[in-house]
Amino acid sequence: MDSLGTKFAALLSWERRKRREETLLAASSIAAALAILLAPLNFYLPVSWLRWLVPIALWVAVSPWFFYRARWRRADSARTLVRVDKTLRLDERAVTAWELAERAAAEGAGSLVLRQAEEKLRAVDPRALLPRRWRWPAFALLPLLLLWFALLWLDFDRPNEVRHAGPPTLAQQLREYARELQQKAKDQNLRETLNLGRELEKAAQTNLDAKGNEETLKKESAETADKFAAAAKGGAEKDSLSSGASEQNLKDLQAEIAAARDLLEMPESSKSADLGQRWGERLAALPQLKRQLEGGEQTGQGLGQNELKAFLDKLEQQVSGELDRRTVIDAQQYLEQMMKQGQGAKGENYARSGSGDEAEPGANGMREKNFNSQPGKEPGRQDQETRALPELRAGGSTQVKGQVGEGDSSALGFKGKPTPEKSTVSPAEINATYRRQAEQELNSERVPDGLKETIRNYFMSLGETNK
Amino acid sequence: MQTAEEIEQRIASARRTFNELRGELGRIIVGHQELIEQVFIALICGGHCLLEGVPGLGKTLMVRSLGEVLSLSFSRIQFTPDLMPADITGTNMLTDDASGRKVFEFQRGPVFAHIVLADEINRATPKTQSALLEAMQEQSVTVGGKMHRLENPFMVLATQNPIEMEGTYPLPEAQIDRFFFKLLLQFPNREELGRIADLTTAAAPAALREILDAPSILQMRQWVREVPLAEVVKDYAVRLVMGTHPLPKPANGSGGLAQRFVLYGSSPRGLQSLILASKARALLAGRPNVSFEDIRTLLLPSLRHRLILNLEADAEGVNAAKILTEIVEQIPEVE
Numbered sequence: 001m002d003s004l005g006t007k008f009a010a011l012l013s014w015e016r017r018k019r020r021e022e023t024l025l026a027a028s029s030i031a032a033a034l035a036i037l038l039a040p041l042n043f044y045l046p047v048s049w050l051r052w053l054v055p056i057a058l059w060v061a062v063s064p065w066f067f068y069r070a071r072w073r074r075a076d077s078a079r080t081l082v083r084v085d086k087t088l089r090l091d092e093r094a095v096t097a098w099e100l101a102e103r104a105a106a107e108g109a110g111s112l113v114l115r116q117a118e119e120k121l122r123a124v125d126p127r128a129l130l131p132r133r134w135r136w137p138a139f140a141l142l143p144l145l146l147l148w149f150a151l152l153w154l155d156f157d158r159p160n161e162v163r164h165a166g167p168p169t170l171a172q173q174l175r176e177y178a179r180e181l182q183q184k185a186k187d188q189n190l191r192e193t194l195n196l197g198r199e200l201e202k203a204a205q206t207n208l209d210a211k212g213n214e215e216t217l218k219k220e221s222a223e224t225a226d227k228f229a230a231a232a233k234g235g236a237e238k239d240s241l242s243s244g245a246s247e248q249n250l251k252d253l254q255a256e257i258a259a260a261r262d263l264l265e266m267p268e269s270s271k272s273a274d275l276g277q278r279w280g281e282r283l284a285a286l287p288q289l290k291r292q293l294e295g296g297e298q299t300g301q302g303l304g305q306n307e308l309k310a311f312l313d314k315l316e317q318q319v320s321g322e323l324d325r326r327t328v329i330d331a332q333q334y335l336e337q338m339m340k341q342g343q344g345a346k347g348e349n350y351a352r353s354g355s356g357d358e359a360e361p362g363a364n365g366m367r368e369k370n371f372n373s374q375p376g377k378e379p380g381r382q383d384q385e386t387r388a389l390p391e392l393r394a395g396g397s398t399q400v401k402g403q404v405g406e407g408d409s410s411a412l413g414f415k416g417k418p419t420p421e422k423s424t425v426s427p428a429e430i431n432a433t434y435r436r437q438a439e440q441e442l443n444s445e446r447v448p449d450g451l452k453e454t455i456r457n458y459f460m461s462l463g464e465t466n467k
Numbered sequence: 468m469q470t471a472e473e474i475e476q477r478i479a480s481a482r483r484t485f486n487e488l489r490g491e492l493g494r495i496i497v498g499h500q501e502l503i504e505q506v507f508i509a510l511i512c513g514g515h516c517l518l519e520g521v522p523g524l525g526k527t528l529m530v531r532s533l534g535e536v537l538s539l540s541f542s543r544i545q546f547t548p549d550l551m552p553a554d555i556t557g558t559n560m561l562t563d564d565a566s567g568r569k570v571f572e573f574q575r576g577p578v579f580a581h582i583v584l585a586d587e588i589n590r591a592t593p594k595t596q597s598a599l600l601e602a603m604q605e606q607s608v609t610v611g612g613k614m615h616r617l618e619n620p621f622m623v624l625a626t627q628n629p630i631e632m633e634g635t636y637p638l639p640e641a642q643i644d645r646f647f648f649k650l651l652l653q654f655p656n657r658e659e660l661g662r663i664a665d666l667t668t669a670a671a672p673a674a675l676r677e678i679l680d681a682p683s684i685l686q687m688r689q690w691v692r693e694v695p696l697a698e699v700v701k702d703y704a705v706r707l708v709m710g711t712h713p714l715p716k717p718a719n720g721s722g723g724l725a726q727r728f729v730l731y732g733s734s735p736r737g738l739q740s741l742i743l744a745s746k747a748r749a750l751l752a753g754r755p756n757v758s759f760e761d762i763r764t765l766l767l768p769s770l771r772h773r774l775i776l777n778l779e780a781d782a783e784g785v786n787a788a789k790i791l792t793e794i795v796e797q798i799p800e801v802e
């Protein structure tokens with residue numbers, strides 16, 4: 001009778017496993033189908049990538065109900081054994097024997113039922129007797145998942161206006177630019193630029209929310225930019241750094257000020273006797289700072305630590321102010337250009353100088369193809385309605401945006417040879433730059449302490465050799 | 468306690484006996500194989516049968532032949548409108564005893580036999596019909612305040628004519644419910660009719676051989692009750708019986724016919740008959756357990772006379788067999 005009990009257990013276990021598999025497939029198919037049906041609602045998800053997890057979430061939501069509904073009950077065991085009886089034509093011997101075995105009441109005719117059932121079921125393989133029968137969920141799951149994947153891949157779960165969105169509107173461009181401006185201001189500690197960026201973003205956002213027209217936005221943006229630019233220009237008149245120095249020079253000066261501060265903050269700097277000597281040595285590697293000190297008719301060697309600190313603070317403030325001022329003016333000019341393009345330039349190129357330097361025609365570089373030489377335009381005919389692209393200067397950081405394709409292609413090529421002319425940067429400045437970079441690296445942990453002095457001496461000797 | 472081998476031999480013996488009986492009756496009765504089986508099932512279950520069929524189909528012959536092969540006493544009562552209960556049960560007669568005193572002596576009626584053929588039972592008045600009630604249910608008759616036990620085994624085989632309703636008294640529900648089976652005799656087919664002609668117009672066949680005696684029948688009755696019945700099979704029978712009641716569909720799982728045409732469904736006696744008859748069928752088939760097929764096969768003879776249909780069913784020609792067939796089709800074996 002033990003073997004009969006084992007056989008019943010094997011049969012029922014196999015049926016339970018099949019039930020679990022079927023339930024899993026059904027729940028998965030329903031989850032996939034729901035994911036397809038609910039795909040239009042994916043747009044309301046807070047994060048776009050969450051839409052890829054929707055079927056999993058739905059599966060988690062629906063599967064408990066499926067598994068509860070398909071839970072194994074006593075009637076299922078009876079049904080299974082009735083199926084066994086039908087298949088083997090046992091005339092309900094198996095189900096009767098199963099009940100008798102459970103009740104342990106196999107007396108008289110019951111014992112005969114058990115014996116006959118055992119004989120009939122002895123050689124039965126549950127998997128062969130009750131094979132899997134794939135139902136619709138098994139066949140539907142893969143197509144549904146593929147359909148769902150295709151819908152998401154092709155962005156069919158997004159509203160038409162988003163899926164077929166055209167080029168960004170002027171307000172969107174402005175908002176994007178304002179955000180970039182704010183980021184730049186935060187990185188370089190530019191207070192006025194940050195304020196300008198905020199004002200511009202606010203204006204762009206208001207326009208987007210209210211769906212206002214472009215003219216109002218242009219007007220508001222121009223007013224804001226002009227206001228900040230006027231203030232910056234006014235400040236420049238009072239500032240000694242406003243003329244002459246290029247932006248690169250100002251950035252170098254900023255770095256040199258930071259390097260000089262490091263020297264002052266060293267513990268041995270407190271000894272005023274050594275400070276003058278060390279300051280003199282260091283100053284030789286900081287040309288921009290040296291120039292400023294010479295401009296102020298100072299060498300620094302006669303100044304105390306506090307006085308040097310005060311000087312550096314003031315100088316840094318002036319440099320930041322100048323950079324801030326120039327960025328604001330650049331922004332104002334860029335905005336001016338952008339507003340001229342307006343929405344009519346949607347999808348066309350717009351370029352801006354990342355360096356913030358004033359755009360000027362490339363003297364030696366010329367555009368390989370102008371706007372009118374692109375496919376779809378008559379060659380050589382000037383399109384009066386087309387605005388001139390902002391002129392770019394080689395060497396600066398340049399960003400080109402737009403689409404490449406038939407018609408108004410926005411791809412731009414620049415070519416030109418550098419003019420054989422005398423370098424505008426002196427070897428002393430190059431050496432100084434090297435020394436400054438070497439000094440920065442030496443202050444880092446990457447250089448072993450034992451080698452620092454050797455490296456420093458090498459870069460110091462570079463300048464002396466040239467001399 | 469008997470071993471499995473002994474049980475197997477016992478079942479084989481019952482099957483063999485039944486086959487012999489069927490073969491012996493087949494010498495006299497043409498066709499009606501299913502009917503013979505069902506009558507024998509009713510006998511070994513301790514039940515009574517109501518046979519319905521037009522005259523001349525061999526009802527009486529079959530019952531009499533059954534009595535012969537079973538080696539049981541047989542009596543026939545022809546029911547007529549003027550038949551009195553005492554004509555069936557017997558009566559107290561005033562007689563002289565040995566000392567010459569006048570005493571009442573009970574004279575046993577024809578009901579005191581193992582097999583009683585109540586021919587054309589619906590021709591007697593209800594009063595006379597009800598005289599059989601106690602005999603069929605209690606297997607005893609009470610006359611003059613004294614109870615008299617009937618023979619054991621005791622079986623009533625009543626016949627009635629379904630078409631000749633003039634001057635008849637339809638059996639009351641209480642009486643009908645006491646019949647284990649209601650069996651319908653079908654008209655023989657062409658081949659059977661030819662054989663009937665041969666058998667009845669040639670030389671009389673040899674006398675029937677006795678196959679079974681009363682103690683053997685009582686032994687078989689005991690065996691029938693020992694046949695195991697699975698819970699799922701019993702539940703199937705219960706649901707089928709529930710399906711005969713005009714309940715809302717979710718309660719019994721049957722279709723619309725029972726709800727529409729049945730006035731009262733089967734009584735619990737119907738379920739008892741169905742299950743017991745199924746056990747007997749399994750035994751006669753040489754099986755140690757009851758199958759769904761046993762239940763389905765015996766559903767009609769067990770329940771067809773227990774359904775009380777309404778006038779609408781009469782008007783639309785719907786009978787109990789049609790309703791029961793629909794119930795079998797609609798109720799699954801395992802719920």
